[in-house]
Amino acid sequence: MEAVEGEEGIYGYRKLTHYLRTEHKLVISPKKVYRLCDELNILLPKRNAPSPYPKRLAKQHVITGPNQLWQVELNMDR
Template structure:
């Protein structure tokens, strides 16, 4: 059964469409699967090592971070706790891991707003005069024969 489809080699040269484009057009659109349920990237191991090779869990590291900032009333970044963990406890720990742990503990400072590299450049643009645009559009719509 044909279902209203015409054989490709008879119609596509007359329409100016390649055969692959025609058959691609006939296929129903593919549905994109949502991968929200699966985590992206490798799984989090949940531990790191000291310089002596001893395993330390992420929960212990979180406790150490909270002890380090317990006396202060303000939030920290992630670089100071990273330095503290390396110096005081001899951890071999990456700053990205400390950032993730601090984010889970909700102790990070609010991120600063980035300032423009070139402040004031938006005022250097010449003002737009819409009259010129309209007159150019009118001339182009009228054609060359009406101008002569």
């Protein structure tokens, strides 16, 4: 608990798992640490990462009903 309430920063469950494994020599999985942190209500809210691609919306079209405009997103990362 001293790792959670220390001044050096806020630990997530991954850093807390690493801390418990290295400093206290515990054999514990990240899933177990996550569940324990969830029970103790010490999990931080999840961050929403911004999309790397901007949304290209059809701004010049006036859409008044369904099936008037279809858009296809191409993923070129393959």
